[in-house]
Amino acid sequence: MPGIDNTGLADLIVAVAGEDRNAFRALYDQTSAKLFAIILRIIRNRSLAEDILQDVYLRVWRNAGAYAPESGSPLAWLSSIARNRTIDILRQKSLTAVPVGGDDGDWWEKIAGPRNVEADLMDVAALRHCLGEIEEPSRSCVLLAYYEGYSRDELAVRFGKPVSTIKTWLHRSLTALKACLEPTS
Known part of the structure; x- marks a missing residue:
């Protein structure tokens, strides 16, 4: 493709x-x-x-x-x-x-998926870079939510934090990702 x-x-x-x-x-x-x-x-x-x-x-x-x-x-x-x-x-x-794998799984492989081609590799590289800019545990929270399908409640239990904290982590992380991934004009 x-x-x-x-x-x-x-x-x-x-x-x-x-x-x-x-x-x-x-x-x-x-x-x-x-x-x-x-x-x-x-x-x-x-x-x-x-x-x-x-x-x-x-x-x-x-x-x-x-x-x-x-x-x-x-x-x-x-x-x-x-x-x-x-x-x-x-x-x-x-x-x-x-879950696709344990906590030590290769997130980049999961994100890329099995059908990506060379053109998509640049997008994955950009995403990898931008995710690398987000500090833990917010980065893991985003990956679990958007690539593993965890709900906010499940994330709150997993991280031992209130749901409001999870919402804040997700919101701030997605805002940072969007800013990082948007092309500069």
């Missing part, structure tokens, strides 16, 4: 907002593997992950008009929908996310 063009994805999302079925198909073709990997990484059930992926694209079809390019990249927006929907399903079904 060639590198994903954010400008092209943004254009496709705008076209999907106008109910362009061809644009929707192209958007699906370009992003479904990545979104499926995100969902599967959290849920660890292929059949359920396929159902969630279908639901995610239904939500994309219905909410494409809500995408605001100034709030982040199209792939981040799509990934957020996939991650949030998967976590919602976990909570509804009283399931728990299955």
Whole structure:
């Protein structure tokens, strides 16, 4: 799969907002593997992950008009929908996310996923650099929340901190990541 063009994805999302079925198909073709990997990484059930992926694209079809390019990249927006929907399903079904590995696991490998190509490696390198700028335990909190699917309550228990502290760590860390990853103009 060639590198994903954010400008092209943004254009496709705008076209999907106008109910362009061809644009929707192209958007699906370009992003479904990545979104499926995100969902599967959290849920660890292929059949359920396929159902969630279908639901995610239904939500994309219905909410494409809500995408605001100034709030982040199209792939981040799509990934957020996939991650949030998967976590919602976990909570509804009283399931728990299955950790991908122990505390000593290779986070970078988990983030990159099995389908990344050379163009994506630059994005992973930038993410690695920016995550390296965030101090522990906030960095681990972000990784557990966004790549392992831990809820704020689960993180509060794991770190022995109040949920409000976890919310603050996540908010500050995501703000720092966004500032670090945004291209300077």
